[in-house]
Amino acid sequence: MITETILDVQFTNTTMNELVDYLTLRIDEMKRTFVVTANPEIVMYAKQDTAFRDIIKRADVVTPDGIGIIIAGKLLKMPLKERVTGYDLLHRLLSASEKKDYRIYFLGASAETIEKAVEKARTLYPKAQIVGYHDGYFSDEEAIVSDLQRLVPDIIFVGLGSPKQEKWINDHLSDFQQGLFIGVGGCFDVLAGTVKRAPIIWQKMNIEWLYRLIQEPSRWRRMMALPAFLMMFSKSVIESNELLRIKKRIKDRAQNRCTA
Numbered sequence: 036m037i038t039e040t041i042l043d044v045q046f047t048n049t050t051m052n053e054l055v056d057y058l059t060l061r062i063d064e065m066k067r068t069f070v071v072t073a074n075p076e077i078v079m080y081a082k083q084d085t086a087f088r089d090i091i092k093r094a095d096v097v098t099p100d101g102i103g104i105i106i107a108g109k110l111l112k113m114p115l116k117e118r119v120t121g122y123d124l125l126h127r128l129l130s131a132s133e134k135k136d137y138r139i140y141f142l143g144a145s146a147e148t149i150e151k152a153v154e155k156a157r158t159l160y161p162k163a164q165i166v167g168y169h170d171g172y173f174s175d176e177e178a179i180v181s182d183l184q185r186l187v188p189d190i191i192f193v194g195l196g197s198p199k200q201e202k203w204i205n206d207h208l209s210d211f212q213q214g215l216f217i218g219v220g221g222c223f224d225v226l227a228g229t230v231k232r233a234p235i236i237w238q239k240m241n242i243e244w245l246y247r248l249i250q251e252p253s254r255w256r257r258m259m260a261l262p263a264f265l266m267m268f269s270k271s272v273i274e275s276n277e278l279l280r281i282k283k284r285i286k287d288r289a290q291n292r293c294t295a
C-alpha cells in the first residue's frame with residue numbers, strides 16, 4: 036500500500052474501506068500481518084526511542100489514529116486520506132469476521148474488563164467467533180503463545196497500551212505462520228464501557244483528546260506529548276518549506292543562466 040512519511044513514521048495512506056479490504060485479503064491469503072494504530076504519542080515515542088522506531092518500521096500497516104497526524108500530513112503537503120482509529124478498525128474487523136468466519140482472540144486489559152469486552156463483542160457481533168481471550172497482566176509469555184498457536188486465530192487484538200503492545204507483537208510475530216496482529220491500546224476499556232469514548236460531536240470537532248483528559252486527568256503527563264508533537268511538526272513544516280524555497284531558487288538560477 037502507498038505510504039507517506041510524516042515525522043519519520045511511514046503511514047499507510049488509505050481509507051478505512053480500502054484498509055479493511057486489504058487486511059481481509061491478507062487474512063484470506065493466510066499472510067502474517069502487523070498493524071500499528073499510531074497517535075501523536077506513538078510518533079513522539081518513536082522519535083525518542085530508536086529501538087521502538089525500528090519496530091514501527093517493521094509493521095506492515097501504520098494507520099493515523101489521531102487528528103494531529105492528519106493535520107501534520109496536510110501541512111507537510113503529504114495529505115493522508117483519512118483518520119483510521121484502532122477502535123473503528125476493531126469494529127469493522129469484528130463485523131467482517133461475522134461474514135468471513137474469522138477466528139478472533141482478545142489480549143489485554145484487566146481480567147474484569149476483558150470479560151466484559153468479550154461479552155459486549157458477542158452481543159454486537161453474535162456471529163463473530165471469539166475463540167479465546169486473556170487479560171493483559173500475565174507473566175507467563177509462553178502460555179499465551181501456546182494458547183494462540185493452539186487456537187490459530189485469524190485476528191489477534193492486542194490491547195496492552197503503547198509501546199508495550201507493539202513490542203509484544205514484534206517479539207512474538209515470528210512464533211506464528213499467519214494472523215493479523217493489531218495493537219489497539221485502551222479499546223477493550225471502551226468496548227467494555229469502563230472508559231467512555233467521546234460523544235460524536237466532540238469527535239467531529241476533533242477534541243476527543245480533551246474529553247479523554249477530562250475522564251482520565253492522570254493522563255495529562257502522557258498528553259504532554261501532544262504539544263511536543265505540534266512543536267516538532269511545526270519545525271518540519273518550516274524545514275520542508277525552506278527546502279522547497281531553496282529548490283525553487285536553484286531552479287530559477289539555472290533557468291536564468293540558460294536564457295542569459
Ligand code: UDP
Pocket residue numbers: 142143144145170171172194195196197199219220221222223224
Ligand atoms: N494494559 C495491559 N497490560 C499492561 C499494561 C496495560 O493490559 O501491562 C492495558 C490497560 O489495562 C488498558 C490498556 O492496556 O486496557 C492501555 O490503555 P491506554 O488507553 O493507556 O492505551 P493507549 O491507547 O493510550 O496506548
